[in-house]
Amino acid sequence: MNKALSGALRSVLGAAATGALLAASGPAFAADPIRIGVIAEAQAIAGASIPQAAQLAADEINANGGIDGRKIEIIGYDNHSSSADSVRAFQRAVNEDKVNAVIASYISEVVLALEPWASRLKTPFVTPGAASNEISKSVHADYEKNKYTFHGYLTSAALALSVCDGAKDLLVDRMHMKTAVIMSEDAAWTKPLDVGYEECLPKIGLKVLDHIRFSPDTTDFTPIFNKIEGSKPDVIITGISHVGVQPTVQWKNQQVPIPMFGISSQATNETFGKDSNQAAEGVLYQGVSGPGVAVTPKSVPFAENFKKKFGNYPSYAGYTAYDEVYYIADAVKRAGSTDADKLVDALEKTDWEGTIGRVQFYGKDDPFTHSIKYGKGLITGLMLQWQDGKQSAVWPKDVATVDIKFPSFIKLGN
């Protein structure tokens, strides 16, 4: 079929039967670019790195001749952190811009809104940064329908494990801490995270004294820190992503004497230092990679190239988005096609050493179908700390570059 004719035919019938038709659309010409739609929170600290990193990966692949002579084309959409905008962008990406795959969002609510659209429009879809367990659980629950969605970042359950693994070595074994308070924002991704924390913290020897969930709209954290201090824990275990700058700055200004340790998505981006006027000093956060951390031989060159091009080191979702473009391209190469179902099959067989570790996906029979595998030799995550205005790895030992140290207002062993 002639390309123009096929295009015209597609748009005429598009409204009625877009999904079915796209899946069955004719073979692509060799020179056709592989189009990847990137829908992200371009204005948010954690999301801003997503389109940038994806573009960087595409530029590198194209500079090396592309995939079987086909270039990678990134088509970006700013979703303003809104689910409704994301759904419109997804429809536009598939129906008008004819993308072959979509990389989207670090917000679980947004990804959960897009998941049914990936199924309806039969378009492979990978998230670089959302964490909710529900994303991959839905794939498991209705595989045939939802198999188009892939979870390119750790589930909340795995994140909780990663934090606990780090806490055991750093806080319990080394600093002999015994008690903790969980402080997390009220959002879809923290529900399973908190369940995970509640379960694994006591196991590693940290008694949970209190559990505070607060609205992501909170601006004054004084009462929250006050309440936490009242229960005298050794450490605050965090689960924050929508908020970050405000609690961190107030923690420093009020000189709350308890260290913060856990997930703090905004702290993963280097711009966090400036936004918080370096209040982040001493904050310990979980990451999948970080500046100067050689998780794999690809990690450091990527972070450096990213900084050279965009002026700052990427957030965690930058690392994952970069890897995603590469393994989507790899899947296209192995499938020999951009056909959605073939691409899904190829993505399932992904075994890609990226910047965050070795990426493989859980299979159909695992409860977290299509989520990246967590574990030694695959992806374990690491703990980093803001020290002297820089992000440095402190755990695990093989990648750690510095020892933990805290600002003077932190009183250990309260």
Place this chain on the structure above:
Amino acid sequence: MRAFQILIDGFAISALYALGATGFTLIFGVSGVLNLSHGAIMVAAAVAAWAAASVLGVGTYAGALIGVGVALLAAFATYFAVVKPIQDSRRIPNEEKEIFVLTGTLLWGIMIQELIAYFFTNNAKTVLPIVEGVVDVLGVRTPKNEIFTAIVCCLVIALLWLLVNRTRTGKAVLAASMNPRGVTLLGLELTNIYIVVWGIYGILAGIAGVLLGMFLGVSSYSVGPLTASAFSIVVLGGLGSVSGSLIAAFVVGYLETLTAYLVSPAYRTIPALLLLVFVMYIRPQGLLGRR
């Protein structure tokens, strides 16, 4: 101990609310304008102060001054680009002008908000405090910056009181708020009075914005809630009544703090809004409203 904590925290936040709402109510009292771009102007001041101090590195004091300057410019821009053309328009019927001003300033505020989000991201920014460190007040570890905030707010409000009650310009402003037509009959140009009021408003909103940026931090998301809180404080106090707004600011500030400490931070704003609804039922003109 906890009582002192509530007393101290509540005072700082209430003083900040008072400062933010005073300018808002002053403009309404004098020119009948409800400026719904209020939150955007406060955020613009804080973000400008942050950008000047943290990105350009001009220092904390200069940064704060730049922040207030930006708010002043934004206030004049609001008046000359949005409010005045609507007030002067002959094609908009007089009785519809208020609603036009409401819509116009609301849209203007959204434009400022989107510009801030576009250039500075929607992430929260915090202005480097002018004074750092903590002191022990009645057994409560209090950031010095919190005390500084409360003192500056009270000083500025006191200065405003002196200006309005003790200077000729201030008296003209006061007169205009009571009887605009009478002021023009005395040979005073109403437009000049408006310019003075918008100037005062810009400085007040700027100081409040910068202090808020130091105390809690702001993002482009704060625009709506800030406008809403100024609006509800002013309605509670009585539209156009400065002293009413001051009282209402402390009522709202303490009610929020009490809720955050004694109930849950998640429900912080709810009791104040319920109080607003209740006051609207039994005393629609607000606590000290004239009408």
